[in-house]
Amino acid sequence: MRIIKYTTIFLITIQIVLGISFPLVAKPEHFWQFPIVIGLEEKIRNVIFHVPTAWTATIAFTMSLVYGFLYLQKKDFNYELKSIASAELGFLFCILATVTGAIWAKFNWGSFWNWDPRQTSIFILLMIYSAYFVLRSSISEKVKRARISSVYSILAGVTVPFFIFILPRITSGLHPGSKGDTEGAGPIVQFKMAPNMLTLFFIGLIGFTLLYFWIFNLRYRLLVLENKNESEE
Amino acid sequence: MDFFAQNQMYIVLSITLAIWIGVIFYLFKIEKKLNNLEKRN
Numbered sequence: 001m002r003i004i005k006y007t008t009i010f011l012i013t014i015q016i017v018l019g020i021s022f023p024l025v026a027k028p029e030h031f032w033q034f035p036i037v038i039g040l041e042e043k044i045r046n047v048i049f050h051v052p053t054a055w056t057a058t059i060a061f062t063m064s065l066v067y068g069f070l071y072l073q074k075k076d077f078n079y080e081l082k083s084i085a086s087a088e089l090g091f092l093f094c095i096l097a098t099v100t101g102a103i104w105a106k107f108n109w110g111s112f113w114n115w116d117p118r119q120t121s122i123f124i125l126l127m128i129y130s131a132y133f134v135l136r137s138s139i140s141e142k143v144k145r146a147r148i149s150s151v152y153s154i155l156a157g158v159t160v161p162f163f164i165f166i167l168p169r170i171t172s173g174l175h176p177g178s179k180g181d182t183e184g185a186g187p188i189v190q191f192k193m194a195p196n197m198l199t200l201f202f203i204g205l206i207g208f209t210l211l212y213f214w215i216f217n218l219r220y221r222l223l224v225l226e227n228k229n230e231s232e233e
Numbered sequence: 234m235d236f237f238a239q240n241q242m243y244i245v246l247s248i249t250l251a252i253w254i255g256v257i258f259y260l261f262k263i264e265k266k267l268n269n270l271e272k273r274n
Contacts (some may be wrong), residue, residue: 016249020242042241046248053252089259096255100248107237107244215259222263225270 001217004210011207019048019200031196039108046104047193048201052208054097054122058164060090060212061129065157068150080146081227083153084136085219089212091129098122109174117173121163128156142230 018032024042025033037044067083070076101119102112113119132152139145172178193201237244 020245020249043244045245049245049248049252092255092259096252099251099255103244103248103251106234107241211256215256215263218260218263222267222270226266229270229273 001214004214004217008207008210008214011203012211015048015052015200015204015207019045019204022196022200028194028196034197035194043104043107044197046100048197048204050097050100050104051201052204053093053100054164055205056208056212057090057093057097057125058160059209060086060093060216061125061157061160063216064090064153065160068153068157071146071150072154077142077146077227078224080150081223082216082220083150085216085223087129087132087153087156088219089216091126091133093208093212094122094126094129098126105174114174116175117171117178118168118175121167125160125163128159132156 022032022034024036024044026036028035034044064083064086067079067086071079071083098119101122105114105116105119106112109116132149135152136145136149139148168175169177237247
């Protein structure tokens with residue numbers, strides 16, 4: 001766990017410091033220069049921060065599905081607790097992706113909310129997982145709650161790849177990578193990531209993934225304690 | 234909004250801050266739950 005913590009701090013520090021401090025130039029000659037993209041300018045840096053949040057949400061929801069499945073198979077309550085901890089984090093990062101995306105949308109697309117396919121699909125995902133938490137809190141019997149919420153976490157998890165990866169690619173929209181935009185260049189602004197930015201982007205992805213595992217571990221340990229307390233009472 | 238459109242670095246700043254405010258808010262929530270648990274025992 002210690003190595004995860006320190007690597008997270010290290011990678012996210014690199015991501016923030018370099019992502020913000022590398023200057024934008026018309027013709028980059030060194031590895032520490034980003035090219036200027038017409039229409040995005042400084043806003044191009046957002047991609048390093050906004051995308052990892054959505055990525056982490058996807059990982060968290062997938063983990064929630066896996067643990068839900070493991071609970072149903074092994075009937076071990078710890079798996080159910082892991083499933084709920086993961087779904088909570090997925091929900092958090094999903095909200096963060098929505099908020100950061102909305103701020104960016106305001107300055108590139110004109111308004112905070114445009115019902116772009118990706119915005120619509122993340123909105124539906126938020127609804128699906130809100131229902132998961134409501135469902136879980138409405139059942140008081142422990143075994144029944146664990147079983148039903150595990151089944152729901154699998155059903156909800158199955159929809160994630162559809163909403164995150166498939167729907168936004170088969171419909172035309174404002175995001176890069178929509179239908180008819182096979183190179184991911186973007187319909188509003190032409191955009192391809194420079195290699196050094198791509199590296200920093202992946203550093204951010206790994207950093208956020210590890211951050212997820214760190215917080216997930218905290219939340220899971222707390223849930224175990226809460227669960228122990230509940231059974232003693 | 235004009236200010237942000239002219240000083241785009243602040244958009245990047247607000248996005249980074251939004252992420253960290255969200256994460257820290259969640260950590261505070263976890264801590265509060267832990268405090269309640271400790272008080273009960």
